[in-house]
Amino acid sequence: EVQLVESGGGLVHPGGSMRLSCAASGFTFSRFWMSWIRQAPGKGLEWVANIKEDGSEKYYVDSVKGRFSISRDNAENSLYLQMNSLRADDTAVYYCARDFYFGTWGQGTLVTVSS
C-alpha cells in the first residue's frame, strides 16, 4: 500500500524553526517528485515546495523563499521541510504528496505559529 506519513508539527513561537518529516512506503520513493502543500485553517490548498527525484531541483512558492528548505533522503525514503523564521501566517496543516499531480497525500501535520 502506498503511504505517506508526516510528523514534526506542533506549536512554535514567531521567528522560530521547525522541521517536518514525511515517511514514504509502498513505492519506489527515489523515482518520484515530491511536494509539500499546506492549508491554513478554513482556507484552501497552497503548494509550498517540491523536489526532483534526485534532489537536484527544488522550487518554492514566493512566500517561503529564503525561509523554508525542502530536502529528501532516498536511502531512508524520507522527505523533509526545514522551516525557519516562522510567521503567524505559516500556521497550517502541512501535507506531503507524491507526483506533480499529487496522486497520493499524507494525513497532514499541524503547525501552529503563535506566541
Added chain:
Amino acid sequence: DIQMTQSPPSLSASVGDRVTITCRASQGIDNYLAWFQQKPGKAPKSLIYGASNLQSGVPSKFRGSGSGTDFTLTITSLQPEDSATYYCQQYKYYSPTFGGGTKVEIK
C-alpha cells in the same frame, strides 16, 4: 504564476442530481489539470489527473474534461457522501497552483 479560477464557490444540489464545477486557467496548461475531493478534517483525495484520467478506485460518476484553459468536473447521480470541497490544480510548470475550491452541499 498561473492563476486557477473555480466556479461556483459553492453549490447546493439534491440527491441524484448532476453537478458541474468549472476551472479556468489564466494561461494554457494543455491537459495538466487534476481534481481533488476534500472532506472536513481529512486530507484531499485525488480524483482525476491529466484532465480526464480517473485515479484508480475512483467511481466513474466523476468525470473530468477540458484542455487548454477551460476544464470541468462533472459528478453524476449526486449522493450524500459526495458532500465535500472540490479543488482543481494545474501542474504544467514546476510551481503548481490550486483553484479556490467549490463546496458541494446536499439539499
